[in-house]
Amino acid sequence: MLYIWPTITALLVILLLVKNKKSLNTNKIIEIFLLSFLVVMVGIGSIWTFLGHTFMAAQIAAYIGWPAGSPFQFEVACANLSFGVLGILSWKFRDNFWTATIIGYTVFFWGAAYGHIMDMINFQNYAPGNVGAPLYMDIIMPIILIILLVAYKLSENKAETIE
Template sequence: MWYIFTGVPLLSALIHFFLSKKPKSINRITELLLLWYLGVGIGIGSLFSGLVQVLSPEIVAQSTGWGYSPFLREVGFANISYAVLGLLAVRFRNFWTPAIIAYAIFMWGAAAGHIYEIQQTGNLSSGNAGAVLYMDILMPVFLIILLIIYHKTQKNNKSS
């Protein structure tokens, strides 16, 4: 599922960029990538993850190789909060940085937990290792880089 919430925003941003009548620039493509990743990647992706964790925590426990815990539902509500931040960030640009910071802290904390679990138990379940782990680390880095590029190119556009 991770590929949907990474591929769809990328493809959508590129299509939006090339079909848009607005001037083409680095600032514009980073703006569109941020909007699509905040809305679809964080917003819809976190909503989907959160709802699965709240409504079917047993499925999540099975995919991670961990035992069922009522804390899975609590993690689900945390994911839903990131979903709300991501969706609000599509409408309100002053939510971009807080949404990305909150998402990064959560995802890097999750990555640390996955790494610890791999080291301690050798758990290489699909929900604990592999693509899930890489995405937990790399997606926040990608969003932070986009945000920095967006602000840097925005300043350059204003001074031109």
């Protein structure tokens, strides 16, 4: 399941590149990548995580190495739902909406990564959901989003300067 969201993101990128092939420039290409990551990885991926933490809470807790039944897990689910909604709304809203979405996503996921690392250090929690792929994604996804956003803003400013 881990590879489904990157695969769907790549497919959306390809679809949008083909659809927009006549108007492609550096800014448009970066926009397509950023939009795809926001909608799929942040949007749909976060809603998927919300569903897991809400409707398969005991299994997800076991995967992360947490005790089942904590009310905090539903709070984590709702935080994921929030970013899922923001990611999907990124299809319609642009500009500073993207910036705000990425800032919030970064704060939450880097905070979650810190929590997982502290759980590993303090409680020797080496469960795959605590220190495996989810931890790496908590760190890497915000970096990818920040790089794409900065590149997009720079290419947008460069395009405005040329015109």
